Amino acid sequence: MQEQPENDLETYQDEALATLALATDEKGIEAWYRKHLAPSGTMNQWRKRIGAQPAEQRKAFGARVNTAATALATAFETQKRAVAALELERSIARQSVDVTLPGRSLTSGGYHPVTTIIREVERVFHEMGFLTFESPHAELDEFNFELLNMPADHPARDMQDTFYLSDRTVLRTHTSAGQVRAMRIYAPHPVRVILPGLCYRHENITLRSEIQFHQIEGLLVGKSVRLSDLKGVLLSFARKMFGREQRIRMRGSYFPFTEPSVEVDIRCTLCGGAGCRVCKHSGWLELLGAGLVHPVVLANGGYDPREVRGIAFGMGIERMVMLLHGIDDIRHFFQNDLRFLRQFRS
Ligand SMILES: [Zn+2]
Numbered sequence: 001m002q003e004q005p006e007n008d009l010e011t012y013q014d015e016a017l018a019t020l021a022l023a024t025d026e027k028g029i030e031a032w033y034r035k036h037l038a039p040s041g042t043m044n045q046w047r048k049r050i051g052a053q054p055a056e057q058r059k060a061f062g063a064r065v066n067t068a069a070t071a072l073a074t075a076f077e078t079q080k081r082a083v084a085a086l087e088l089e090r091s092i093a094r095q096s097v098d099v100t101l102p103g104r105s106l107t108s109g110g111y112h113p114v115t116t117i118i119r120e121v122e123r124v125f126h127e128m129g130f131l132t133f134e135s136p137h138a139e140l141d142e143f144n145f146e147l148l149n150m151p152a153d154h155p156a157r158d159m160q161d162t163f164y165l166s167d168r169t170v171l172r173t174h175t176s177a178g179q180v181r182a183m184r185i186y187a188p189h190p191v192r193v194i195l196p197g198l199c200y201r202h203e204n205i206t207l208r209s210e211i212q213f214h215q216i217e218g219l220l221v222g223k224s225v226r227l228s229d230l231k232g233v234l235l236s237f238a239r240k241m242f243g244r245e246q247r248i249r250m251r252g253s254y255f256p257f258t259e260p261s262v263e264v265d266i267r268c269t270l271c272g273g274a275g276c277r278v279c280k281h282s283g284w285l286e287l288l289g290a291g292l293v294h295p296v297v298l299a300n301g302g303y304d305p306r307e308v309r310g311i312a313f314g315m316g317i318e319r320m321v322m323l324l325h326g327i328d329d330i331r332h333f334f335q336n337d338l339r340f341l342r343q344f345r346s
Pocket residue numbers: 268269270271272273274275276277278279280281283284
């Protein structure tokens with residue numbers, strides 16, 4: 001700054017205030033602050049000159065400098081707020097909506113068909129008083145096989161190709177693995193649960209088999225449970241799921257953890273029983289496997305098999321979706337192909 005006579009202080013103040021009024025954006029107001037009020041700015045240079053005044057003028061000059069500094073600082077704060085408001089207005093103006101532009105469409109997702117069916121099946125069983133029970137995917141061999149009446153050398157183990165995580169741990173090959181876990185929590189009281197979830201088998205991936213698939217298991221244990229209860233529960237389920245006129249049929253089968261064991265069929269949902277390609281012209285579709293819980297399994301679950309009996313059933317969810325929608329390839333369910341999935345968006 002040029003050396004100015006002390007009486008120029010008020011002139012400087014007026015000029016500074018005039019240029020402040022011209023600073024109408026953030027950049028301008030920052031530059032003004034640096035020039036005048038910052039530690040290296042002009043105002044500080046006026047302060048430094050106070051000490052250089054003759055003693056008798058020093059106090060009066062100091063007061064004038066303070067007055068000018070306060071005036072500039074006050075004006076600066078006011079202008080800064082005004083600029084902030086202006087900047088906000090400008091930014092709103094930049095974002096304003098052009099109503100003549102075409103709209104952006106909202107994309108909405110949909111549930112995977114497997115999720116939809118699991119929820120539907122759960123809803124039906126919840127209405128019948130069943131609770132949902134979750135059990136581990138990585139399961140002890142003990143719960144997946146041994147306690148379900150399949151000791152190490154049991155030939156039934158060969159029916160299920162298994163992913164072993166260690167000598168004692170497997171990826172569960174069926175939701176039945178949760179049966180004994182549920183029983184041990186409820187015993188000696190009655191139990192009525194469904195166990196939904198992913199299961200894993202070490203198989204070749206083909207049209208009909210995947211290495212992962214969903215099952216829902218059902219388990220009911222109590223004093224007066226009989227085979228007719230199994231039929232009643234499953235008929236009720238089939239009618240709620242597939243229509244009021246639905247019929248079921250039981251055929252003898254074999255599972256190590258039920259005795260007797262049955263396969264349960266429903267009337268073909270596509271042809272109504274007349275016979276079509278999907279039901280291989282039999283009029284029936286295989287729905288699930290079931291039976292009375294084997295006494296050994298009841299005992300492993302902590303029950304006295306002379307006192308109580310149980311029914312159990314397990315169904316494959318992908319298989320059910322395939323039947324309901326006439327899908328011929330199980331691999332679609334895990335490929336996440338939107339062309340496939342969009343067909344199920346409701
Ligand atoms: Zn049919």
